[in-house]
Amino acid sequence: KLEWFQNVESMLNHHLAGLLGLGSLSWAGHQIHVSLPVNKLLDAGVDPKEIPLPHEFLLNRQIMQDLYPSFAKGLAPFFTLQWGEYSDFLTFNGGLNPVTGGLWLSDTAHHHLAIAVLFLVAGHMYRTNWGIGHSMKEILEAHKGPFTGEGHVGLYEILTTSWHAQLAINLALFGSLSIIVAHHMYSMPPYPYLATDYGTQLSLFTHHTWIGGFCIVGAGAHAAIFMVRDYDPTNNYNNLLDRMIRHRDAIISHLNWVCIFLGFHSFGLYIHNDTMSALGRPQDMFSDTAIQLQPVFAQWVQKTHFLAPQLTAPNALSATSATWGGDVVAVGGKVAMMPISLGTSDFLVHHIHAFTIHVTVLILLKGVLFARSSRLIPDKANLGFRFPCDDPGRGGTCQV
Numbered sequence: 305k306l307e308w309f310q311n312v313e314s315m316l317n318h319h320l321a322g323l324l325g326l327g328s329l330s331w332a333g334h335q336i337h338v339s340l341p342v343n344k345l346l347d348a349g350v351d352p353k354e355i356p357l358p359h360e361f362l363l364n365r366q367i368m369q370d371l372y373p374s375f376a377k378g379l380a381p382f383f384t385l386q387w388g389e390y391s392d393f394l395t396f397n398g399g400l401n402p403v404t405g406g407l408w409l410s411d412t413a414h415h416h417l418a419i420a421v422l423f424l425v426a427g428h429m430y431r432t433n434w435g436i437g438h439s440m441k442e443i444l445e446a447h448k449g450p451f452t453g454e455g456h457v458g459l460y461e462i463l464t465t466s467w468h469a470q471l472a473i474n475l476a477l478f479g480s481l482s483i484i485v486a487h488h489m490y491s492m493p494p495y496p497y498l499a500t501d502y503g504t505q506l507s508l509f510t511h512h513t514w515i516g517g518f519c520i521v522g523a524g525a526h527a528a529i530f531m532v533r534d535y536d537p538t539n540n541y542n543n544l545l546d547r548m549i550r551h552r553d554a555i556i557s558h559l560n561w562v563c564i565f566l567g568f569h570s571f572g573l574y575i576h577n578d579t580m581s582a583l584g585r586p587q588d589m590f591s592d593t594a595i596q597l598q599p600v601f602a603q604w605v606q607k608t609h610f611l612a613p614q615l616t617a618p619n620a621l622s623a624t625s626a627t628w629g630g631d632v633v634a635v636g637g638k639v640a641m642m643p644i645s646l647g648t649s650d651f652l653v654h655h656i657h658a659f660t661i662h663v664t665v666l667i668l669l670k671g672v673l674f675a676r677s678s679r680l681i682p683d684k685a686n687l688g689f690r691f692p693c694d695d696p697g698r699g700g701t702c703q704v
Contacts, residue, residue, distance in 0.1 A: 309464075310464045310465075312430075312440045312441075312460075312464065313430035313431050313432050313437070313438075313439065313440060314430075314432050316427070316429075316430045316440070317427045317428070317430055317432060318427075319427075320423050320426040320427035320429075321423065321424050321426070321427020321428060322427065324419070324423040324426075324427075325420050325422075325423035325424035325426070325427050326420070326424070327420075328416045328417075328419045328420035328423060329416075329417070329420035329424070331416050332413050332416035332417040332420055335409060335412060335413040335416065336393060336394075336413050336417075337361055337362055337368075338358045338361060338362075339409055339413075340371075340372070340393055340409055340410060340413060341356075341361050341367065341368060341371050341372075342355055342358070342361075343404075343409050343496070344371055345371075347401070347403040347404065372392045372393045373392060374389050374390050374391075374392050374393070377389055392410075393410050393413065394410060394413060394414040394417065395408055395410035395411050395414060396411065396414065396617065396619065396620055397410070397411050397620060397621045397622075398411070398613060398617065398620040398621055398622045398623055398624055399620075399621050399622030399623065399624075399625075399626060399630075399633070400493070400499070400626060400633045400640060400641055401496075402633060402635070403635070404496035404497055404635065405493065405496070405497060405498070405499035405500055405633060405635040405640030405641065406493050406494060406495050406496045406497070406498060406499065407492055407493065407494050412494065440460060441460040444456035444457075444459055444460050445457050445460070452544055452547070453542040453543060453544070453546075453547055454541065454542045454543040454544075454546075455543060455544060456543065456544060457543045458539050458540045458543045458545070459543065459544070459545065461539065462530075462534070462535075462540075462545075465534070466530050466533075466534035468526045468527070468529045468530035468533065468534055469526075469527070469530040469534060471522075471523075471526045472523045472524075472526040472527035472530060473523070474523075475519045475520065475522045475523035475526060476519070476520055476523035478519050479515075479516040479517065479518070479519025479520035479522075479523060480516065480520065481516075482512045482513075482515050482516030482519060483512065483513055483516035483517075485512050485516075486508070486509050486511075486512035486513045486516065487509075489505070489508045489509060489512065490505050490508070490509055490641075491625045491627045491641070491644075492624065492625050493505070493640070493641065497635065499633075499635070499640035499641055500635050500636065500638040500639075500640050517664075520664070520668075521664070521668065523668070524667070524668025524669070524671055524672060525668075525671075527668075527672045528671045528672045528675040529675075531672055531675035531676050532675050532676065532685070532689060532690065533690065535676065548673065549673055549676075552673035552674065555669065555673065556666070556669065556670050556673065559662060559665060559666040559669065559670075560666060562662055563659065563662050563663050563666055566655060566658050566659035566662060567659050567663075569655065570652065570655035570656045570658070570659050571656070571659075573590055573597075573652055573655070574652065574656075576589075576590065577589045577590055577591075590648055590652065591648050591649070592647045592648050592649075596647075596648055597648045597651045597652070598646075598647065598648065598651065599646050599647075599650055599651040599654065602646050602650070602654075603646055606627075606628050606629060606644075606646065607628075607629065609623060609624070609625075609628040610623050610628035610629035610630060610643075611629075625641070626640075626641035626642060626643060627641065627642075627643060627644045628643065629643045630643060
């Protein structure tokens, strides 16, 4: 029934405490009780045929005590808050395991245990059958700033009645997350020997970036369909959505300007290089060996991330990722991860990427903000179109 999906607080509790909290906790349990001992023996060069079966680690504590001495103390350190006792299998190393080129499994077990605690707490924050906790509607409607009019008033009703609005937000966030995953899969490779399997690494990056892009484009499409089919102007007076629509000319013209600026300038740098190359004047090109355009801010961010943990986490073996700086991590004679030094070429391609994603945002947002009306067709919303690119002759109203 529809009402079941509209019970927002129960859904939050279920997803946060149940799926993410207990899910992470059980995954941490598996990593600690099965993955860690097996991988420790594999890393030490033990023949796989000699390694005990997974259930033996659970049933025979002696095997675990031999590998991780704190297992002999049982749960006493947990209940007496002496959690540091468990630091032999819940570590804070940073960097990569030099044997496998993957993240330290004891680090990832520690991470999932901590995540589980956070989400189990988060799952108890929302008001359900008992009169305690937050109400999502109240939180949204309390969000009013000096420049935001009615703020989020009306958005709760939109998100509990329009699947397209829900889908648009979920696709935008899921797509962005996929692109974040793409970057972390190579900079912090989670699986043993993944980092030295270059074909797999390239494929994982390409896959997650493309999928993320598709999801974000889908977010724009479904947001526009929401505007056509589900948006009711009478319920959205001076809230943030209404104010976005009323400011659409300023938003789109600024985006238009920034796309033109980025397009001409970043492409212009490449045209300059092509021309100088064709004229045989390499000394006049933009490159690390001629006219330098160093990405100084990005280099500063990198250096900060490399140096900061030496002060804030003095016991860690290294920073979060070898990409920030430090030594090359090699496994079996192949580079698993190394500092990614940024130079002129990164500066150039960064601005081309900035251009492409701003054009994407321009196209998507223009489709959303002009889905119901435009200067040329102010009554689009009343002409019986069912989706933004619809019209009687199927020629589309996207352009108008």
